[in-house]
Amino acid sequence: MKASDPIRPSSRRGASGAWNRLKPVRDDPLETYGLPSKGETRLNDLKAQEAYYNRIVERYMKFCAASTNGDDLDKQFASLSLQTSSLLDLSSSSSDAVPIPAARSFNPTTGELSTLLYALRKLREGITATGRNDIFAQRAYIFNVHVAILCKDWESYSPALSALLNVIHPITPLSATELHEYIGYMILDQACRQGDIAGAHETRLRYRYTDRRVELVLKALVADNWVVFWKMKRAVDGYQRRVVEFAEQGTRLHALKCLGRGYMSAERRYVERCADRKWMDLVQDGVGWELTETDKVIIKTPKAR
Known part of the structure; x- marks a missing residue:
């Protein structure tokens, strides 16, 4: 066919047919x-x-x-x-x-x-x-x-x-069990994510909420008691644990800074218990301490006189 020849009708039908064979896009119902x-x-x-x-x-x-x-x-x-960025550099x-x-x-x-x-x-x-x-x-x-x-x-x-x-809830009341569950989430969110311990206690008193594990989480945050905090994080249920995790970064930082101020060196397992995290994960987070072949973490080195 020459360039000047007109396009045959059959050619046009072929192209149209090819387009018609394409599968339609399926929209996501959501x-x-x-x-x-x-x-x-x-x-x-x-x-x-x-x-x-x-x-x-x-x-x-x-x-x-x-x-x-x-x-x-x-x-x-x-x-x-x-997600959070690297944890910290405690080499100094x-x-x-x-x-x-x-x-x-x-x-x-x-x-x-x-x-x-x-x-x-x-x-x-x-x-x-x-x-x-x-x-x-x-x-x-x-x-x-x-x-x-x-x-x-x-x-x-x-x-x-x-x-x-x-x-x-004021119009369509939750059951007593459900109300207790969701008030617990509210209290933990205020304390662990928002850092509003006073607000969490106010909510607890307003609803007359009692739960030993949740109350111990609040006490641990007030006292900077990472031992009790890690223990309660494991003790609460799965949904509560996800909310409690908002406070674990701050608790871990406080624990590691206390080690940095109080120790020249410590056993690796002790550091892991204080931080509730494996050593390799702490290294990935940015901890700059050194691990020796004897499984001891060098936190600070004596200054030369």
Whole structure:
């Protein structure tokens, strides 16, 4: 065919046919809706909220079932946790000057868990926009709190927890067991993440909350008692432990700085017990102390006279 020859109709049909054979893009059902705070109105429909919630729960259950074992699932939850920069450099004797590193903010952009958390935010905004405080809203917020705590995404569980206790519970009461559970999360969040020990005690007194393990966590934070803190971190349940972990970085820093001020050297196992962390992990965190062949950690070296 010459360049000047017209294009035959059959050629045009062939090209069109090729385009028609392309598979259509499948939209993610959880991404169908936008954020109500950005103008989305379809989630103002109560039936749409309930259908959307069922999709979220179904996807979450499939996500959990797809994990090979509990450890793998824990790692995936931990991958969304707030991460911190290197811990500290304790190679010098002036350990008091070591700053506590700031946590990076949560970025819900990738991964199945991120999609689920973002969908829960949309649902939460839809429930807020319609002023729901019925059984459905209660169950949705409870699910939101549990998933977000496992991911340590406080930007998701904090507003859900506050609304559950302060907005929904007065209208649709939680059971005594449930109320105790969620007040416990609130107290631990105030103490361990926000660093508001006084606020945590105020919440405890207002609700007449009693739980020996939670109270010991508060006492350990007030007294800077890392021995009791590590013990209670292991004693609380899985959800509580994820909230308590917000305070472990500060507790570890305090323990290591105390070692830096009080010891020239110490056994590796003792350092690991004080920091509740393996030696190699401490090295990766930035601890600059030296480990000898005799398994002794050199914390400070005598100054030459």
